[in-house]
Amino acid sequence: MLRLVLAILACLLLAEVARGAVVIGGTRVVFPGQVRDVSLRVENKGAEPALVQVWIDDGDETSSPSTARAPFAITPPAFRIDPGQAHTLRIVHVGEAAPKEKEALYWLNVLEIPPKPTTAHGANVLQFAFRHRLKLFHRPETTPPPTVRTTAALRWKLERDGDTDVLKVENPSPYHVSFNSVALVPAKGASAQAKLGGGMVAPGATMRFPLPATARGAQGGKVDFVTINDFGAAIPGSTALER
Template identity: 45%
Template sequence: MKLLKKMTMEIVLAGMLLADGAAASVTVGGTRVVYPLDQREVTVKLNNDSYAPSLVQVWIDDGDPNAKPSEVKVPFLITPPIFRMNAQKAQTLRVMYSGEALPQDRESIYWLNVLDIPPKANRAHEANTLSLAYRTRIKVFVRPASLPGKPEDAPAQLTWKLTASPNGKGQAISVSNPTPYYVSFSEVDVESTGHIFTNKRGGMVAPRASTILPIDAMNAVAAGAKVRYIAISDYGGPIDGDAPLGE
């Protein structure tokens, strides 16, 4: 047990060595996980695309990306939690719902973390090589049975309004979601008087909630503007749509 705790701590500390532009050797087979609550478990496939083995740790958090795996409290078990992945091999994760109470009238969201620790350099010419751990973090949508409607139809039911930017500079758009499904965006554009104002950072709106998305507009959006969006489906594909922008 002490050895496992020590290993877990070392892996978590290694996970802090993340760098922009790094590439993970271990990849997740999908951009999101959908967990139907009427199923006992779902599986997630990992692949090690490199020619070297990796040590991998996986865990689920409830929204805090800085939470340590030993401290998170979520209603899911994931196995195996720590394992070695040989080069050019695959590994299947089993995610199991523990049965704790969750809302039954809307989706809940969690995040799956996959921490990829490459092997240490063991050759003379690799002595000065810096190896970085890489963490992949994707959304886990927990979906109760018998929710009304279809998730792919949810983006078309959103309502959009022009609002002031939260920082007090310029304009933003407020999007309201009357459906029981989360809706994520990869891009949102506002077309107004021949100009296009873009939010390329995307965003997400929770079920039966609203959120504000910034746009690159300084009080330039006029009445009659239109929103064009790219939402993301359960399979990671695009759902293109447009809607009027209210005031």
């Protein structure tokens, strides 16, 4: 057993690790309910050709093209992309009607399979397939793109959740709101600003950020946050805590 472990470690030390070369033209996909299809550009920035496979799932991270469930089809579902070349994916809505009151969330998977590398002197090579996973928001027909009013409508409040102090955010909007970062800036009762990370709160849902020990007992103050818009841009915001 020890020899096997040492052999594996030796292979790792000698291994060359490939890096993903396929670049996707966006960090998310917005699918308006009034359209039948949208396009997405995929480009190979590397020096070698790659095989790309794409599919959409409804939230199952372990999904594959054969098991994924979503009301969309993608063409082409698999293709070779040469260095410096690009392909345009066409995503078509083929399932049930678009949601009527709030966004639905799906996930676009782009699997990049690099060619088998050629090495000299019998060197060991670790070859990886890279999977990009992007959010796909299926938006109701009558719902316009979100604006700053969307984040202004978020309700933030400090509360107790069992034995833990948390910062709670309620999202009354029909949109998913993605946070790049959230920070609590208390008026008193805490020693310093608390950086709470990021995440996403669904339409009509609530999200809770546990507070670190340095922020427990915080009272009043405000929340500074950065959200991600439809184009992947970071949008800063700030709002007072509810009492």
